[in-house]
Amino acid sequence: MGTHVIKMPDIGEGIAEVELSQWHVKVGDLVVEDQVLADVMTDKAMVDIPSPVHGKVIALGGQPGEVMAVGSVLISIEVEGAGNLKESAAPAPVATKEAPAAPKVEAAVESKPAAAAAAPRSAPVCQGPMVAREADERPLASPAVRKHALDLGIQLRLVRGTGPAGRVLHEDLEAYLAQGQSNASAPAAAAYAQRHDEEQIQVIGMRRKIAQRMQDATQRAAHFSYVEEIDVTAIEELRAHLNEKHGASRGKLTLLPFLVRALVIALRDFPQMNARYDDEAQVITRLGAVHVGVATQSDVGLMVPVVRHAEARSLWDSAAEISRLANDARNGKASRDELSGSTITLTSLGALGGIVSTPVLNLPEVAIVGVNKIVERPMVVKGQVVIRKMMNLSSSFDHRVVDGMDAALFIQAIRGLIEQPATLFVE
Template sequence: MTLQTIKMPDIGEGIAEVELVAWHVKVGDVIAEDQILADVMTDKATVEIPSHVAGTVVSLNAMVGQVVAVGTEIIHINSAAAIVIPAQAATIIEAPTQPEQVPEVPEKQPERSASPLPAAPAPAVSGSGVGLCSSHPIAAPAVRRLAWECGVDLSQVLATGPAGRITQADVQDYATKHSTFDSCLRNEDGRYKAMEAQETIQVIGLRRKIAQKMQEAKRHIPHFTYVEEIDVTELEELRSRLNAQYGASRGRLTLLPFLMRAMVLAVRDHPEVNARYDDDANQLTRFSAVHLGIATQTSGGLMVPVIRHAETLDLWGSAAAVLRVSEAARSGRATREDLSGSTLTLTSLGALGGIVSTPVINYPEVAIVGTNRIVERPMIKSGLVTVRKMMNLSSSFDHRVVDGMQAAEFIQQIRGTLECPGTLLV
């Protein structure tokens, strides 16, 4: 046996340890050179670990979810057991021919003879019909519901209500006599069944990184949230016109490019929000460049890819950048560089945005701007009640370095720009 050891490689950028999030091989597998053995995760990016030898897997020395230091032995491979199959030795095995299936003709079942129903008694003097119902029993929706819950066939119930109607008492009486009332009370149809199962899920990979980042942000940053409503009626009209005129040639615009541009313009007058705070050094670093993080929901969880130098982009450039970074994050193609270095973050849940939210700041940044959904509401404009499209901005700030007045002025400037959207095209 020629035993080869594969150690956790140095991924670079000063990374000392990684988390093992998936094995792609198991003990006994025959692997080829350069075959992917495992996936590991750094701060945010997932990295594949290939094999530099061919052979048979002898042992896996780390478990999924384990944090592994660079240089740790993670897998042993017997390179002497490598098997090479020459191309000419490959054979094609045809699936055995299945005998032709002759469709079976089901035996004719004897017809059931319908048992005659007893004749309904003559109506009582009070006007109430008493008797078994026809194939179309007369019953209110609530009575039909009760019968369904109790497993009662209404056509077998003796009706005592007016004009041959079945009452709830009729259903309960039938269910009691036929031993179905207890099951009716217990609701054995399963909709109200007590559930005892539980599931334990190991929090690993991206989910663990998200948990760590959220804990870090809430532990270090004294958040405060500022909410303001914005009239986006003119903005939506402008967006519709621009998409009709330029959508085919330059791409369609969503709300985010307008908000991005408004944020960039507001940052010029409020540099305190485009910053990072170093807790250890007690230093606030302000940036002239706006590296905007775009909170993006992926199948694995929340990621924040970064649009660098957002201040250099117009509306269509911003739209293309949002599409590019969000698709990279969702497809798993985002690199460590794509997911780091933001100075300010924008988050949006679109139509699911609710009325108000309290977004968590992307530590160590000091501000995050969040959008809520657009709703039509009656508003007073020029003394008249009119329907307007309204949207709330819910934004959070680090109260250590951003005062309430500064946050309010920043958001009010964004509001003013969005309510006069023509200025975004100047």
């Protein structure tokens, strides 16, 4: 028998160190070639580290949350034969995605070799809805599932997860309740019972990166926000008409591709908004290409996949690309390239958009446009009170680069295009 030592691979992009986000194996596990051993986090994405060999895990090189240098020992595997006496690096990551074991949103399971699926993992060992975990072991689950379990009075560590890498799903909570493992007979009493439990959540992986970027953005940029009210009645009628006529053949349209089109047109007159600011070099780079970042919420945090060259895309092309990127991001399949390079960001909370928000800039960009929810309100139009569909745009800018008047005029230009949707298509 020999030992195969796998070192932290060079992820590329000049990265010298990465954060070890999560282990998919533990000491004593048998692994097979191409089985995912660990997730590591770069500045842009989560990356799977696969095994290049069959063998048995005999040592782990770090703990989740630890920042490791490229070339440092990641894992040691006992193999038949002499092993790699010169300690080669792990193979190039074969999948780049966001948190496969703690996915952003309902992550899809990527296919693995049959042997890999059969290899022991650190997943729950119980085949029923209940599983025994260590008291300090934190099961994988989305924030929504954790809240659901809290509302039901369920100890999440007792529930067997059937999702990727043993992740607990809403269905697992229902199965747990169905087998009578929780005290579901007195939900009202549980709602008023005193609670003294605490939960410590280590800020690692994607959540740490998000925290660092948000803190960095608020400390470095001089944020200011501008809110404008928009009548979206006409564009919503157009959208409904287009979906009825072409939805079956071209796909359904949301409001986002219309907003992307409006951004592209408005930026022709306000190129200072489509820019990146290098505050160390004191250089503003205005770009002709419009690469629109579309903020996408997922289970482990916010990602911003990028619709590249939005200026060259039709309405349906933008819609298809937004849908594809959002699904890939939520399912953990978005590549590093798809999560970087934006020049301006569009963010929306959808139906939960509220009345006003104050979005944080996606540095080094200088503008972010925030979409709030659509509500029907009585409005005065030509002296008559009528019901209109209204929506606010809550946008933020870097005041070091963008003047307040320019920001207001930019958003008002978008407003004019949305309120008169025919102008979106008149060249």
